[in-house]
Amino acid sequence: MGYTALLETMGRVNDVLNAKSVLAWDARTMMPAAGAAARARQLGTLAALARDLLLADGTRRLLDRAEAEVARLPPESVERGVCAQVRAAFDHHLRIPARLVTRRAELATLGQAVWETARAAADFPAFAPLLEEIVALDRATAEAIGCAGHPYDALMARFEPGETLASLRPLFAALRAAILPILDAVAARAAPRADFLARRYPAAAQLALARQLAARVGYDLGRGRLDTTVHPFEVSFTREDVRITTRADEIWLPMSLFGALHEAGHAIYEQGVDPAYTRTPFATDLVGLYAMGGASFATHESQSRLWENHLGRSRPFWQRHFPALRAAFPDQLADVDIEAFWRAVNRVAPGLIRTEADELTYDLHIMLRVELEAALIDGSIRVPDLPEAWNAAVKASLGLDVPDAARGLLQDVHWASAQIGYFGSYTVGNVMAAQLLEAARRDPAIASGLARAETAPLQAWMAEHVHRHGRRYRRDELLRRATGRGLDPRPYTAYLAAKYGELYDLAMPAKGLELPVARD
């Protein structure tokens, strides 16, 4: 049986990619710094082996046989879907030289340590040579992949198949058109108090609470674990072992709580993939050579942003969970009520740090990154000119001066991880979260549950319409099946207008619904 044998080979690819993820998790949580160089080589070797397994002559023969075997099944069958994904990955990787794959894995590991040191010292020149190499690698990769439009499209396609600069820019324009008027209106209002978020909150108690919240929203700690790292992340080694990390700032309470909710959202997705898909291409990103069950990175972000923001910063959520928070921090929150807490964690304040941005300005951070990355890749900006370009973009878009590189272009781990092309997925994820939530709310049981922050009905809906499918459907097909249409910014802009209208008592037209129609 060609198909069965193909599945077994893809199972081995999945095993190797999961092993690679374990090594990467270990490198970020447990490994002594001295181990970085050897670990980089180990990751490089595993990446190359996964690619070699995929591209082996034997695999190609199995694929040919499997395609012939399943040719008479319906196009929407699992078997046809598996073969199509393997074929697409096969064609993709045939174009990319092995040395680029190995070097990417090595750089992504070495980069972590270099970036951490450079960021701690706010020293961009210390990071620049690595970034030069990553940009050069990605330009070579983009050229190898080839595409009709901008070379950045080829890089984005690794994270968000089908997404292009040409499709992102109108989306960005639509969001800007909705966000900027709200932002102007908010700026004219008095800011709610948020002083109490910056009181002293011991880290251990924060982490205990973060763990508890993650579990309450549905993260199964029996199939995972929560650790602390500089840059929080989620990673899965099959649905039975899905790990998250967070960090606690002792004088900034929101970081640990919303960080844990964000990563829990990612983890719940991975834990919910159909067990029948374990080790199959429906739980393996064969193009990105990354073991995960999520349909795309934006789809993944839709689940993390759902829990971090759409639900985690909603009034009902804190009506339900604020008592536990106050029980953990009775002194710090003695003069705070639910309403004040909810307003504080939604306070709009344009800032320098993406991961700490409020929902309203968050996408502005993304837009400037996407444009700078695209410019790096097409050569219209060079790495030495990047600090100036970054600072100018932050000034133009957020009105802020960047005091140093640590709060500027060194703040994100993505470049150090060789993930140029990723950022757009965050904003697409925000849009998807609102769109999915709007569709789910059509069920009265879900809508009335959410009004009391009873999220089990919503989780069941997400499990049914999103999680269980793993990578079986492409993002836009998943969206169409779940919501009846392709990516549509209107639920998101309507959500922002309604939310900030209420928070800041704005008299604004609900512009969101008049924006350009959905892509389909």
Next chain:
Amino acid sequence: MGYTALLETMGRVNDVLNAKSVLAWDARTMMPAAGAAARARQLGTLAALARDLLLADGTRRLLDRAEAEVARLPPESVERGVCAQVRAAFDHHLRIPARLVTRRAELATLGQAVWETARAAADFPAFAPLLEEIVALDRATAEAIGCAGHPYDALMARFEPGETLASLRPLFAALRAAILPILDAVAARAAPRADFLARRYPAAAQLALARQLAARVGYDLGRGRLDTTVHPFEVSFTREDVRITTRADEIWLPMSLFGALHEAGHAIYEQGVDPAYTRTPFATDLVGLYAMGGASFATHESQSRLWENHLGRSRPFWQRHFPALRAAFPDQLADVDIEAFWRAVNRVAPGLIRTEADELTYDLHIMLRVELEAALIDGSIRVPDLPEAWNAAVKASLGLDVPDAARGLLQDVHWASAQIGYFGSYTVGNVMAAQLLEAARRDPAIASGLARAETAPLQAWMAEHVHRHGRRYRRDELLRRATGRGLDPRPYTAYLAAKYGELYDLAMPAKGLELPVARD
């Protein structure tokens, strides 16, 4: 260059085996239990990939070319040594079907969870089916490898190349001839007090002290880490990342301290391998498909037992370190002095548990395991009859009744890890430790240093004569280079006679030196 390319391929094999070790470490320290089944498959896949890389047609061609290239170099050159080891491994693995390799890796991971559950419930029947499969697997493996003598020899050769039942049994006989008279004489004496070892010692303080001791004897925590596990172990992912674990029993102080010294001894060895050997066959067990720098498992045990016993239970060691111990536990040790502590941690008391055995009876535990394993492999004992055979052997050799399987044949992790053939290495390691120490002591600076527990000169000697060589020399050649002769039980038996003679005030002839001469 065939040789250079061969080295790079062996580097990839080393990378995969180190990745396998990371996954195994994670499985025993960090992984949620739910991840066990997927992890077993991942380990199986990595084991198979390492073997496939080694046995690939391309590797054989590289090996042929490399051998031709280096044929005119001296036989003792690095290049000839590398080629010889790759050739030996190649020939070895060609004989063993791939399915046995994959299944071994899977069983070793699955076995851990099954064993832990069975041991906790003292339920041998729950473990027996797995053991049946492991024994069958090892019988098939032994048959595939083939050897002139007992099939057990083929299994031992994976851990201790050159060791056979025919060579072990005379060694065992010599040790028994030395140990049993001492044991009889000790039994006639009053036991020293040891009540204070069983007072309540909080685990956190024990672990802090264990970490401190491990560091003081030379374990570089900057290239490693110390965690806690049910069954302590050491594992390396290159010399730059060598990890150990220990465990603390709150009412039995010696476990954490001597456990940490034991594993630190292993770790110091791995950390001391010549950096030039990283990723080469001199830091890879290509026969056992295990990434390690130690020359053999007995050589490894010689370093762990050196620190655990020969030095760690010596009077000078506690003259130096007891003050720190008492500072950590002032109440528990208020009525204890150095002399009493030293006598307590050397108290002879035949017991049921190998890992808690005193030095004098420890090897008796090993001997009974080796004989039972050999009988399982040659079929003279079957798994269902093993409990009765075990209990009879414990009665005959230690004079004890076994109350349950947890304190009987379920106590060790080795069978669950598919490591039949390993146990003999412990006793050979004890013998080697004494032999190496005797040779080192010929240097007056080392001997006088040890009298004050200043171990830096000894560590330098071990680094020079043992650690840095990695797997370059076989165990017996390493011994000859370091001590002038092959394995010789006389330093060990002399050490036991002198030590227990002093501890128990025995009037005994120093029989050790009249025992059969060294093998060479």
